[in-house]
Amino acid sequence: MNVFVTGGAGYIGSVAVKTLLDAGHEVTVFDNLEWGHRAALDSRAEFVLGDLRNRQEIVDAVGRAQPEAVMHFAAYALVGESMQDPLRYFRNNVTGGIYLAEAMKEASCRRIIFSSTCATFGQPDRLPITEDTPQRPANPYGESKLMYERILLWLQEREGFEPVFLRYFNASGAVERLGEDHTPETHLIPCVLKVALGQTEKVQVFGDDFDTPDGTCVRDYIHIEDLIQAHVLALESGETGAFNLGNGDGASVLEVIEACRKVTGHPIPAEVVDRRPGDPARLVAGADKARRVLGWKPRFPDIGTIVEHAWAWHQAHPDGYPD
Numbered sequence: 499m500n501v502f503v504t505g506g507a508g509y510i511g512s513v514a515v516k517t518l519l520d521a522g523h524e525v526t527v528f529d530n531l532e533w534g535h536r537a538a539l540d541s542r543a544e545f546v547l548g549d550l551r552n553r554q555e556i557v558d559a560v561g562r563a564q565p566e567a568v569m570h571f572a573a574y575a576l577v578g579e580s581m582q583d584p585l586r587y588f589r590n591n592v593t594g595g596i597y598l599a600e601a602m603k604e605a606s607c608r609r610i611i612f613s614s615t616c617a618t619f620g621q622p623d624r625l626p627i628t629e630d631t632p633q634r635p636a637n638p639y640g641e642s643k644l645m646y647e648r649i650l651l652w653l654q655e656r657e658g659f660e661p662v663f664l665r666y667f668n669a670s671g672a673v674e675r676l677g678e679d680h681t682p683e684t685h686l687i688p689c690v691l692k693v694a695l696g697q698t699e700k701v702q703v704f705g706d707d708f709d710t711p712d713g714t715c716v717r718d719y720i721h722i723e724d725l726i727q728a729h730v731l732a733l734e735s736g737e738t739g740a741f742n743l744g745n746g747d748g749a750s751v752l753e754v755i756e757a758c759r760k761v762t763g764h765p766i767p768a769e770v771v772d773r774r775p776g777d778p779a780r781l782v783a784g785a786d787k788a789r790r791v792l793g794w795k796p797r798f799p800d801i802g803t804i805v806e807h808a809w810a811w812h813q814a815h816p817d818g819y820p821d
């Protein structure tokens with residue numbers, strides 16, 4: 499298929515591009531390189547430097563590519579930042595998404611695989627979080643993603659769009675030359691590995707008084723290779739609708755740090771500090787639907803393997819990507 503990938507130079511999008519190309523698909527990447535990296539681009543893909551908030555840029559790019567499907571990764575994705583500047587999030591994630599949908603409509607492309615998030619659920623009443631769990635976002639980031647899900651549902655109803663929402667839990671790990679490099683880095687695993695690399699002295703644990711077995715937050719870490727496998731299955735299946743993507747059993751912050759100590763052999767000092775605003779105690783996916791309907795089978799559910807792959811990438815790229 500001819501696939502148009504927004505955010506294809508980013509952490510998750512770049513793995514999608516590689517996987518699609520390896521599977522024989524044709525790919526156009528659209529990225530503004532604000533969070534993406536030129537070095538993460540795949541030379542086999544067509545690259546368009548452009549910004550979703552510029553309607554003409556996205557309309558022209560989709561018009562030229564004439565894709566059969568879009569994978570939409572480009573978005574702002576930091577909860578804390580979205581609390582500080584909600585409009586920035588709505589403008590990029592919602593307005594930019596509308597321009598993308600308009601561009602698709604003009605190019606008669608209707609199929610879209612959309613990167614959604616467990617943040618659309620907020621703090622759920624029950625675990626695991628399934629597709630039927632009520633969506634009550636607790637921050638503008640989650641709200642912006644839910645708004646776009648709803649826009650796409652209306653476009654499905656009124657315009658013949660074929661949307662798939664893949665709601666990610668905690669994307670992590672690395673695939674060969676593609677890994678996680680954000681500036682600033684806020685995600686747990688890379689922050690812990692930076693201590694092992696000697697770039698920071700200790701890792702901060704944001705609260706140890708949560709209602710969890712060891713008092714630290716539990717998250718469902720999912721390897722990006724598995725995450726992207728679900729995208730390809732969704733693309734090729736012709737299914738529409740929402741799928742939650744996680745492994746179903748979480749790891750606590752302390753368990754992740756311990757896994758990093760084992761893999762790196764570094765003592766990784768940790769210090770407990772205040773909670774980070776907006777952090778729910780436990781977020782764990784119920785991903786039975788993806789397994790049942792898409793035939794999805796995660797290959798790397800173990801947190802130790804996820805950390806091993808992330809560590810291999812960080813050792814090979816101690817300063818991240820060159821650009």
Ligand code: UDP
Nearest residue numbers: 684685686689702703704715717751774777
């Ligand atoms: N966390 C932490 N120290 C850090 C970074 C993250 O204790 O330096 C915690 C954070 O509070 C959350 C978990 O690790 O409970 C995962 O955070 P991350 O930002 O990686 O993902 P999120 O679940 O917020 O999307």
